Structure formats: structure tokens, C-alpha cells
Amino acid sequence: KNEVEQSPQNLTAQEGEFITINCSYSVGISALHWLQQHPGGGIVSLFMLSSGKKKHGRLIATINIQEKHSSLHITASHPRDSAVYICAPTQSNFGNEKLTFGTGTRLTIIP
């Protein structure tokens, strides 16, 4: 069973700050997803990565497969970034299947 730990559990920051959310998992994986869950409950996929680094706008995700660790960074944070961020690795050979979800990091950006 893959244990997924995220830190911090809650993060409050001022607008413009650089944000880092960490994810560690216990079992070797084939891929890892970063997801954003809005206050209303909707889930948006941000990244899927199996190695290295991906960037999309102000968001950057990195993964170190050997260390079983991934990070999500947000540059120039904005109040609209306030949400719960969830990492979800998968051990399946198919990267979208059988995800194990972390408990999430609740991010609040204050104007």
C-alpha cells in the first residue's frame, strides 16, 4: 500500500509569495498527478509527471523518483490560487489508473 504524505497540511501566505508544497510516497510509482480542488469541490488536473520537471504558467512541478518525492511550486501567488492541492501517485503501469491520493494541502493566499 502506498502511503502518501503531503506537507504542509495548511499554508497561508501573502499575495506574491513563492509557494512550495511537498509530497512524499512510500512505494515506487510509474507516475504522479498534482490536482487542484476548489472550495466548491471540483477537481482540476494540474500536472502528470513521471520524471524531471514540468511548468505551466506560474506552476512548476518536479519529481525525484529515486527519493520518492515531488514538489509543486507556485510563483507570484494570487488569491485565486487559494484551493486544496493534492498529489496522487500511481503504481499502475497505466499512469492514470488506481491513483492513491494524498490528504491535500489547503492553500490560502491573502491579498
Added chain:
Amino acid sequence: EPEVTQTPSHQVTQMGQEVILRCVPISNHLYFYWYRQILGQKVEFLVSFYNNEISEKSEIFDDQFSVERPDGSNFTLKIRSTKLEDSAMYFCASSVYATNSPLHFGNGTRLTVT
């Protein structure tokens, strides 16, 4: 932008009743998934579906659950005899491929079992 749609947004049912949660995945997607999130808890994988077959399922997905793609557009999750502990938000998702392809989630159906 195309999106995954789920209906109803909220369903209330009595314990022991059957419920069907409906999803319309994005039209060119081939892989379909159901997840659930009990209030205050983590999202949990239930099942993945491809080519009219279940491709993976979790321990949660027991005999009271079934999935079906009855036509070319709908993807349904049926719970045969609901229990109080089935109360949760149920999310449908789809993707074009099983790998290297982003997941697209619906807005969820909140199921309340009384």
C-alpha cells in the same frame, strides 16, 4: 473547452435503495474513472473502465457497485443497495489515453444516504 458532466449534482436516497450516478465523459476520451470523497477525507479511486470492461478496481469497489457504458456517451455508476457509509461526493473522470494524458474531472455528485 469540452468538459465532463455529471448528473445529478446532489442525490438523496434512503438506505437500501439503488442509485445510478451518471456521467458524460469528453467525447473523444477512451478511459473512464470513478472516484469518491467522503466528507473531510481523501479522494479514493473506485474503478477504471476501458473498451467496455473494468480495467482496474479498488478494494472499495465490491459487488454492490457496478459500472456501465450503456451507449456511446454515458458512463454510469450503480450502487445496488445503498448504505449510510456510501454518502460521499462521487467524481467521474476521463482521459484520452491511460498514460501521459491529463485527467478531466466532472464537478461531482453529492450522494446523501439517509
